[in-house]
Amino acid sequence: MLLRHLLAIALLPFTVTVLVPLWVARRNGTVALVGDEPVELLIQGIGLAILVVGLVLFVASLRRFATEGKGTLAPWDPPTQFVVRGPYRYVRNPMISGVILVLVAESLLLLSRPHAAWAAAVWVINLVYIPLFEEPQLERRFGEPYREYCAHVRRFLPRLRPYVNLRPAGE
Numbered sequence: 001m002l003l004r005h006l007l008a009i010a011l012l013p014f015t016v017t018v019l020v021p022l023w024v025a026r027r028n029g030t031v032a033l034v035g036d037e038p039v040e041l042l043i044q045g046i047g048l049a050i051l052v053v054g055l056v057l058f059v060a061s062l063r064r065f066a067t068e069g070k071g072t073l074a075p076w077d078p079p080t081q082f083v084v085r086g087p088y089r090y091v092r093n094p095m096i097s098g099v100i101l102v103l104v105a106e107s108l109l110l111l112s113r114p115h116a117a118w119a120a121a122v123w124v125i126n127l128v129y130i131p132l133f134e135e136p137q138l139e140r141r142f143g144e145p146y147r148e149y150c151a152h153v154r155r156f157l158p159r160l161r162p163y164v165n166l167r168p169a170g171e
Contacts, residue, residue, distance in 0.1 A: 047108025
């Protein structure tokens with residue numbers, strides 16, 4: 001199981017958050033430096049805070065996929081159990097939200113517009129991919145509990161209070 005997770009992480013989020021940003025940095029001559037101006041330092045400080053939030057969100061949701069969902073983040077090896085605990089009580093796609101936050105953080109830490117464009121591109125790709133491909137598969141796999149969940153938990157914007165399914169199982 002560990003090897004399956006490592007492969008999925010290496011092929012998907014590692015590529016999106018590390019390999020492509022390295023390529024973008026090399027292509028655009030972006031160098032990691034501490035800002036010279038107070039505004040730059042503030043932007044980088046905000047970037048660091050966002051990075052921590054994004055990593056915590058990603059790791060927490062990945063852990064839930066492994067322990068409760070009995071699967072990986074990869075579309076070819078998805079969870080077999082419906083996960084509605086942890087960060088999933090607040091937002092339907094905490095893993096993608098975490099990845100996008102990491103990308104936004106990278107753009108702020110590097111003070112890089114090309115990295116901000118990459119973060120925006122990943123967000124737009126997921127705005128299209130998730131409702132057109134991922135959600136219909138989840139609805140087929142998990143049925144009414146998933147539809148009920150979708151009615152109460154937004155795709156990317158988190159709820160302020162955690163979602164609690166008040167319906168008894170089997171109803």
